[in-house]
Amino acid sequence: MASSPPKLRTVITANERLLNLKRTFEEKYGEAPLLYAYAPGRVNLIGEHIDYCGYSVLPMAIEQNILAAVSHNNSGTISLSNTNPQYKDFSVSCSEDIFIDRENPKWYYYFLCGVKGIQEKFGIAQLAGMSCVVDGTIPPSSGLSSSSALVCCAGLVTMEANQKSLSKVELAEICAKSERYIGTEGGGMDQSISFLAENGTAKLIEFQPLRATDVRLPDGAVFVISNCCREMNKAASSHYNIRVVECRIATKMLAKARGLDPSGLLKLAQVQTELKASLEEMLALVDEVLHPEAYSREEICKALGISAEQFSAELLSANTQHLTSFKLHQRAKHVYSEAARVLRFKSVCESAGADSIRTLGDLMSESHASCRDLYECSCPELDQLVDICLKSGAVGSRLTGAGWGGCAVSMVPSEKAESFLLAVRESYFLPDPRRAAMENQSLFVSKPGGGAAILLEE
Ligand code: ADP
Ligand code: NG1
Numbered sequence: 001m002a003s004s005p006p007k008l009r010t011v012i013t014a015n016e017r018l019l020n021l022k023r024t025f026e027e028k029y030g031e032a033p034l035l036y037a038y039a040p041g042r043v044n045l046i047g048e049h050i051d052y053c054g055y056s057v058l059p060m061a062i063e064q065n066i067l068a069a070v071s072h073n074n075s076g077t078i079s080l081s082n083t084n085p086q087y088k089d090f091s092v093s094c095s096e097d098i099f100i101d102r103e104n105p106k107w108y109y110y111f112l113c114g115v116k117g118i119q120e121k122f123g124i125a126q127l128a129g130m131s132c133v134v135d136g137t138i139p140p141s142s143g144l145s146s147s148s149a150l151v152c153c154a155g156l157v158t159m160e161a162n163q164k165s166l167s168k169v170e171l172a173e174i175c176a177k178s179e180r181y182i183g184t185e186g187g188g189m190d191q192s193i194s195f196l197a198e199n200g201t202a203k204l205i206e207f208q209p210l211r212a213t214d215v216r217l218p219d220g221a222v223f224v225i226s227n228c229c230r231e232m233n234k235a236a237s238s239h240y241n242i243r244v245v246e247c248r249i250a251t252k253m254l255a256k257a258r259g260l261d262p263s264g265l266l267k268l269a270q271v272q273t274e275l276k277a278s279l280e281e282m283l284a285l286v287d288e289v290l291h292p293e294a295y296s297r298e299e300i301c302k303a304l305g306i307s308a309e310q311f312s313a314e315l316l317s318a319n320t321q322h323l324t325s326f327k328l329h330q331r332a333k334h335v336y337s338e339a340a341r342v343l344r345f346k347s348v349c350e351s352a353g354a355d356s357i358r359t360l361g362d363l364m365s366e367s368h369a370s371c372r373d374l375y376e377c378s379c380p381e382l383d384q385l386v387d388i389c390l391k392s393g394a395v396g397s398r399l400t401g402a403g404w405g406g407c408a409v410s411m412v413p414s415e416k417a418e419s420f421l422l423a424v425r426e427s428y429f430l431p432d433p434r435r436a437a438m439e440n441q442s443l444f445v446s447k448p449g450g451g452a453a454i455l456l457e458e
Contacts, residue, residue, distance in 0.1 A: 008156075008168060010453040017067065018455075021083065021135050025069040028081050029131045033069035035160060039152035039452035040065040041138035041145045042193045043225055043409050044400045045202055046367050047342040049375055051187025053247050054269025055339040056206045058215060058346060059189060060448035061197030062225070064138040066149040070157045073129040078115065080108050083135040094127040102183035102318070105235035107134075109182060110147050114154025117178025118162065121170075128161040139441055141231035143401020148190035151179045152452050160454060168195040168451065169210055182235045185244045185317060197451035204346050215349050217448070218356045222417050224410045225400070226389065226424055227442035228381040229435045232405035238319040239404050243375065245320045247335060250290065250328040252304055252315070254282075257289040262304060268335050279340040286336065290329040297324060327376075334374040341367055361395025361411050368398035368408075377403035385428055386410075392423035409446075417445060 012018070018036060025033045040061040047057030079091040090108035092098070098116045100109045111134070119127055134153070138146035155175045159166055166174070172195040176188035192205045196212035203212040217223070234240045252262035254271045265271060272282050301311050312321060341363045348359050368386055372378040378386075382399045385408050389397035394410035401407065412420045421443060429439040 008453055009456055010450075011456045011458055013458045017135065018457075021067060021069045021133060024081075024083055024135075025071075025131075025133045028133060029071065029079075031071055031131075033133075034071040035157070036067060036069050036455040036457075037153055037156045037160070037453065038065045038067040038455060039149040039156065039194045040197060040449050041149050042190060042197070043144060043223065043407070043446055044189065045223065045409060046345045046364060046398070047189075047338060048367060048371050048399070048401075048403070049243055049377060050335050050338050050342070051189040051205070051207065052185060052244055052267070053187070053251075053335045053339075054207060054267035055335065056204055056342055057187075057189045058202060058204055058342050059193040060202035060217075060223075060446075061193055061451060062138075062144060062446045063449050064144065066134060066136045066138065066146070066153040068132055068134050068153050068157055070130055070132045070161065072161045073131060075129040076126075077129050078127065079131045080111055081133045082107065083133060087134070094129055100181040102181070102235065105182050105233065107150070110150045110179070111154040113178045113181045114151040114156075114175055115158045116181060117151075117155050117174040118158040118164065120178070121166070121174050122162070122164055124162055127158070128163075130157065130161045132157065139227055139407075141233045141406065142227050143232075143399065143403065143406030144225070145190040145194065145401065147182070147234070148175070148179060148186075149194055149452075151175050152191050152194040156452055156454065171195050171452075173210055183319060184234045184240050186240075193451075195452050197449060199450045200448055202349075202448050204342070215346050216352075217349060218352060218360065221357045221360075221395070221411050221413050222445050222447075224389075224394070224412050224417070224420065224424075225407050225444055225446050226385055226410065226428070227407045227438070228379070228385045228405060228428075229432075229438050229442060230379060230381045230405035232379075232402065234402055237404075239377070240402055241317050241320050242323060243331060243377065245316055245323065246326050246328060246331045249295075249300055249315055249326055250286075250332040253300070253328060254285060254289055254332065256304055258285070268332060269339070272336075279336050279343075282336045283333065283340075286329060286332045290332060292329045294325040294327050296326075300326065330374040330376070334370045337370055337374075338367060357395055357411065357413060364396030364398045364409070364411055365390070371399055371403060375403075379404050381405070382408060385424075388424055388427045389420075392427065393420040421445075
């Protein structure tokens with residue numbers, strides 16, 4: 001059964017990080033912050049690139065997060081600052097329309113996505129003034145959702161500053177929608193787990209309606225995150241949206257081939273629902289209807305009976321207008337098989353059988369192979385890292401998040417955790433000085449953490 005969402009407010013005792021943030025805030029704005037809020041990053045255990053196709057995913061929140069100190073004021077300005085000097089100060093008048101420049105995805109535009117989401121939800125004509133300092137510990141552009149944590153934290157503090165009230169589910173939905181202003185057509189996994197996570201449990205996140213169900217991970221294994229040290233900023237490239245578009249076109253092609261009206265269908269899951277088919281049947285349908293060779297625009301337009309103009313306007317997004325070929329068979333195969341792996345992963349966790357750890361590991365490794373070969377969202381560094389993790393004692397290992405760089409997540413029997421960390425360190429990090437310098441934040445065991453909250457000092 002889906003559990004009830006956890007509380008939005010948590011009492012904490014000040015720790016070193018909070019006190020440092022308070023000091024920075026006081027130096028910057030000459031007053032103490034009124035409140036703190038945080039939103040966690042996440043690691044997706046399985047279910048990659050399927051949230052935007054309507055399928056369930058299985059992430060857990062990580063300890064690393066975005067923490068913000070905030071005060072409200074009547075200055076009519078939102079002032080943003082960051083403890084990391086790489087992220088420059090920014091301020092915007094509350095009477096201006098919020099502009100988000102997707103051509104130039106600076107850090108403060110992610111913050112403004114969260115602000116805009118709340119403004120639109122309540123139709124606020126004049127937002128409350130806010131002064132804010134942000135402190136983040138999630139490695140950016142590494143598949144651990146630093147961007148969504150920032151959007152969620154911004155949404156939360158904006159709600160609070162404007163004296164509004166929303167449930168965690170509502171906040172997650174608003175932030176999922178508003179992060180799309182940065183240009184990436186995300187599916188909502190990251191914002192959902194950032195708000196709905198609970199300590200000690202991974203979650204099955206399902207969409208429409210959004211809900212989160214506890215998934216108890218098996219005793220006897222730990223999840224280790226390792227960063228391949230190649231960054232991939234989604235909003236600054238079109239890799240991600242290309243996959244979204246390919247899945248959208250595959251949806252229409254499958255629907256049309258089965259006599260459905262493709263016009264209202266945008267997600268692969270909708271075709272399954274309409275056909276009342278199993279995932280196995282959908283996989284067979286993909287083989288029957290779609291060919292493995294890449295499709296041209298002309299072939300798609302002919303099959304769907306649409307003009308080249310309709311194709312560009314209705315199927316492509318702003319940063320995918322240049323595309324000329326589309327791999328539909330491979331992408332749809334990945335999506336339907338990955339959706340099935342998520343369900344199997346959850347049921348194996350529930351059964352807690354003798355072979356659970358081995359079976360879960362196999363599912364993770366199959367997921368990586370599918371991401372690498374069918375979805376083509378891995379990269380040589382990630383493939384090398386996954387191989388090293390498997391050779392170092394992991395029962396399963398896979399890229400996590402969007403891919404094309406960033407992190408792998410490995411499932412490791414608890415008794416092997418120490419030797420695993422040493423072996424990965426020696427084989428992947430130490431031989432390369434750049435990786436060796438990043439190793440501290442790039443290789444760690446992760447336990448399921450709690451969701452976003454307003455922090456009240458004890
Ligand atoms: P991820 O996979 O981590 O979500 P993205 O490439 O989507 O990566 O987003 C990364 C962007 O999020 C960074 O380029 C930066 O603009 C923003 N960001 C991440 N962490 C912080 C931080 N601590 N402070 C400010 N902005 C951050
Ligand atoms: P990352 O890049 O790891 O934050 C992105 C999307 C998710 C999901 C994964 C792939 C956003 C904000 N996040 O996550 O919705 O599609 O890729 O499974 O777009």
